Every structure is written in structure tokens, then in C-alpha cells.
Amino acid sequence: MSKAIQLNQQLSPEQTVAQQLFQAVEKIDREGNFYCQESISAPLPGLDVMGVGPIALPLTAVQAKQIKAQCEQAPYGKGEKTLVDKKVRKVWRMTPDHFLLCNPDWVTFMHETMIKVGLGLGLEGQKLRCHLYDLLLYEKGSFFLPHRDGEKLDGMVATLVVVLPSTFEGGELFRVCSV
Numbered sequence: 001m002s003k004a005i006q007l008n009q010q011l012s013p014e015q016t017v018a019q020q021l022f023q024a025v026e027k028i029d030r031e032g033n034f035y036c037q038e039s040i041s042a043p044l045p046g047l048d049v050m051g052v053g054p055i056a057l058p059l060t061a062v063q064a065k066q067i068k069a070q071c072e073q074a075p076y077g078k079g080e081k082t083l084v085d086k087k088v089r090k091v092w093r094m095t096p097d098h099f100l101l102c103n104p105d106w107v108t109f110m111h112e113t114m115i116k117v118g119l120g121l122g123l124e125g126q127k128l129r130c131h132l133y134d135l136l137l138y139e140k141g142s143f144f145l146p147h148r149d150g151e152k153l154d155g156m157v158a159t160l161v162v163v164l165p166s167t168f169e170g171g172e173l174f175r176v177c178s179v
Helices: 003-010 017-026 061-070 104-120
Strands: 047-049 076-078 081-083 092-094 099-101 135-137
Touching: 047 061, 061 092, 061 135
Parallel strands: none
Antiparallel strands: 047 099, 076 081, 092 135
């Protein structure tokens, strides 16, 4: 039985949500944050796109156009449904079966990054691993409305966003915390 289910069963229905939350937080046995961030130098990933070839970074306008031709409009999840709605999410995506990250130094970099993420989230000693989900191409006017990422794989604890070298304005990632 998972720790979350056990914890939930220990809470009585008469308690307020705030009391239940306070009791749950008191049981946390390690330090950590709900998010971590760092801006670091990284090796180039050796991006190679099927139908285009090796990609230079920062991305040129010509290669951006070539990549976009290989992409599809990115969907988003709403409950059990997967939808495409450009009023909610306007960005292009490519699934990992259409590109490779060929630089062997990238694997080492990601391993070291996972260690840092584990420490930042209070998950040191846990075996964390990355799962490559999508390559996203944001162009002028692209956006994704405020949202909370859903669990895409069993045991998922976080979303790791890697921004490849590019020339851009805007593109801020906002952390929104609400209770």
C-alpha cells in the first residue's frame, strides 16, 4: 500500500482540509522544496531530427522552419482526455521517435542534473531517472496557459524542463503555488 494511501486512511473525515494538510506536512521526514531551478552550462545535446539532420544551436530560422515541418500541434491533457486547442496551448511538438540526442556528454550531464534535482527536492538516495517526453518548438506568439502538469508515468515526481540554447524574448516559466 502506498504511503499516500496509508496517510489518507489515518485522517478522520471530521477534520478540515487544512488540518489534514498540516498533519500530512508534519510527517515529512526530510528537507526539500516543491521545485528547484538552476541555470548552468551544458554540453550541446547533439540534436538530430529525422528528415532534417543535425541541428545547429542556437537554432537558425531556416532550421526552425524545417523542424516545424516535422512537428504536430502539441496537445494538452484535460482529465482523461487529450485535446488540441490553440486557445489553451499554441506550441509545436515532436515525439522522441522523430529525433535523437547523440552527444554522449549529454547522458553524463543529465545524470548529474538528476542528482542535483534529487537533492533540491529532498529525494537524495532515491533512484531518479529522466524520461524524454517531447521536443517543443515555441515560436513568436506561442504559449501554454497556466496549468499543472499531470503524472505521465507511474512514480513521476517532477517535470524537468531543459531550454536549449536559443535567441528569444519572453518565455518566462512561472511557478504558481496554490492551496
